[in-house]
Amino acid sequence: MRTMAIPDMPIEEDQAKVKIFSSAVSLILSEIHANIKKKLIQSIKDTLNNGELTAVLVLNTNITITIQLCRHVAWLRSLIHMGAVKINEDFWDNVDVKLVQMHLLFKGNLAILNKAFINFLKDDHKHYGALKKKVADMTSLTG
Numbered sequence: 180m181r182t183m184a185i186p187d188m189p190i191e192e193d194q195a196k197v198k199i200f201s202s203a204v205s206l207i208l209s210e211i212h213a214n215i216k217k218k219l220i221q222s223i224k225d226t227l228n229n230g231e232l233t234a235v236l237v238l239n240t241n242i243t244i245t246i247q248l249c250r251h252v253a254w255l256r257s258l259i260h261m262g263a264v265k266i267n268e269d270f271w272d273n274v275d276v277k278l279v280q281m282h283l284l285f286k287g288n289l290a291i292l293n294k295a296f297i298n299f300l301k302d303d304h305k306h307y308g309a310l311k312k313k314v315a316d317m318t319s320l321t322g
Contacts, residue, residue, distance in 0.1 A: 212271055219256050220266060228308035229253050229300060249310070250296040253303035260306065 191197060215236060222232040233244050233252045242248070255274065258264045264273040285291040304310070 216266070216270055219252075219259055222256060222307075223260055226307050228310060229256075229303045230310040232256065232307075246300075247296075250300045253300040254296055256303060256307075257299050 218232070218235055222235070227235070229249050229252060230244075233249050236252060237244060237248075258274060258277055259266065263277060264270060281292065281295065285295065
């Protein structure tokens with residue numbers, strides 16, 4: 180664990196501190212997952228376009244908005260919009276299953292998989308409106 184170069188990270192031999200640290204990280208990640216899911220669901224109600232949604236999802240982070248990120252956000256929202264995943268405690272596990280299914284369907288062909296994500300973004304634009312700014316201009320929204 181020390182090789183991650185995080186100051187004050189407990190050494191592996193100090194199991195009590197490692198457990199506290201691991202629990203804290205797990206809690207933070209669970210909160211982030213819950214927040215993303217909530218914002219995806221709300222974006223359908225509010226009909227945010229993909230750029231607005233993506234900017235909301237990465238607000239106050241160091242994440243740069245890219246067209247690839249917008250495509251992946253469109254895919255996540257489509258899973259909810261189409262009812263392909265249930266909105267319950269297994270949401271993220273079900274998202275993982277859907278991603279594995281896509282990889283199997285396209286037999287790992289990245290060109291076809293990429294085209295599928297392009298189409299998810301196109302469909303997202305039809306339902307929620309096109310991006311109002313170019314992706315390169317949206318990074319200023321994430322401040």
